[in-house]
Amino acid sequence: MSIDLDRIRAAHERIRSFIRRTPVLTSERLNDASGASLFFKGENFQKIGAFKARGATNAVFSLDDAIAQRGVATHSSGNHGTALARAAKLRGIPAHIVMPSNSAKVKIRAVQSYGAQVVFCEPTEEARESTCAEVIKKTDATLVHSFENEDVIAGQGTAAMELLEEAADLDVLMCPVGGGGLLAGTAIAAKSMQPEIKVIAVEPANADDAAQSFRAGRRIVTEKKFTIADGLRTNVGEPNFAIIQRYVDDIVTVSEEAIVSAMRTIWETMKIIVEPSAAVPYAAILERVIDVNGRRVGIILTGGNVDLDALPWNPTR
């Protein structure tokens, strides 16, 4: 089974009553500053504050009843855990979320608020995976990986689908890339709906494994460095990379300074709260690593979950 536009449309039908059809936002000032016509898909206004609600909901509601009753499990320090907990609650099934012991308290509380069971582990990739495997062995729950999962990818593709329905004839569609769930779904939706569109992914230079992989033509796993765009530290997944190779036109990178500057510009100009990862595509426009002059450009603003006590322009943190 593979992922195509029909499957993304089916995902949309499946999840539409559980998610928000988020607004497409424009800004005259950012259009003037960039020379482009920008169309921002506001997934910061999505349920649980991020696009992740789409994929997790699609995965949970795609399960057969008998399998669903055994519950779902994942490991996540971020929005996917919350999204899976919420989707499981909506379906009335158990959810087990493996979280690193150093996860932000607000994220732990968010997961627990949906009645999911939180299982803590050491904050390493190995511990996360092994603990999650143990939980699954014990509970017989189904793993819903945050990006290496076809239903998750199809669900994430619904954001681009909605955007292209509302903002037709885009020349370019941009989104950030971490594990590649959003990018894979976005690229399939966009190229299927509008074959001439250019799909450009943007990645922090400090976490540029997808850009490296794209240039090399093979998946390269890199050491994780710090990036303020913490949602993008993950290495791109294998099934994701295969889709990216087929459908994505380019992957460019941006500096940490540009990410912070883009985030602040979006806050001040558009009066909306977006997380650092969401600002990464606009950072590429700010740094002029891609030329958008005179073009109609879609940008997926991935989410708006930030710690207001630790903003990146606050010099004391």
Place this chain on the structure above:
Amino acid sequence: MSIDLDRIRAAHERIRSFIRRTPVLTSERLNDASGASLFFKGENFQKIGAFKARGATNAVFSLDDAIAQRGVATHSSGNHGTALARAAKLRGIPAHIVMPSNSAKVKIRAVQSYGAQVVFCEPTEEARESTCAEVIKKTDATLVHSFENEDVIAGQGTAAMELLEEAADLDVLMCPVGGGGLLAGTAIAAKSMQPEIKVIAVEPANADDAAQSFRAGRRIVTEKKFTIADGLRTNVGEPNFAIIQRYVDDIVTVSEEAIVSAMRTIWETMKIIVEPSAAVPYAAILERVIDVNGRRVGIILTGGNVDLDALPWNPTR
């Protein structure tokens, strides 16, 4: 001449191509938390980032040509100055904005970006008024006061008009009160469109001259204390108070803590940026100084111009 719904409708016709029809926002989580159905009018998304664009634009475009050519003038440390500068630029006439010498640089730059002439004065009410009078004497410009002006009041009333067109059958309409321009326009629009509606104004306890005046039945001018809701430090104007006495049902006050908490809650939950003054009505719901349980409540979110380097929950500032 007095202000009625026809005049507010005429104002709306006059300014509609120059302002944004701002969205009406809802939040399931804030509905659950409050027990009410809340409808937020997002004037933080208005041109210049605040509802003030409405009144200033109406005042500027209400002037006869011969008078308009001589220009407009005002004194303002905040959004009205920017709004008047923008409106004057749109009409192609001069604007003179008297600003206290200690005004935030970002506000000075905003006014200048519209080509207005900035005249600095000492940061006292007396200096502002006398400097503005001098400018008017010298230039023959027309004073457009930020709230003691019928065209400004009628313009501000268009926000409530739009809100009531979209969210029908509200039981309560809430807005903050400073000088009373927004409140006067809001109250006239609301009571004219829907006589049974309750109009409730909210004021910081640290700047409670309007609440005191309302109780006493006469305008009381108080010493200014500090409030984080800096847009509301002004004493209520005379013509404004006359309208308020006639149309407003109650004026309640809120603590500084509740304002900060309401602002943060709106940011985190709704993913939008609102200024402290805009959070004042929701603060009254948080502090339960008004009972909204089971009711449909409109709230005007007045603006979104904040200094991101000096957020009120940042303990170092």
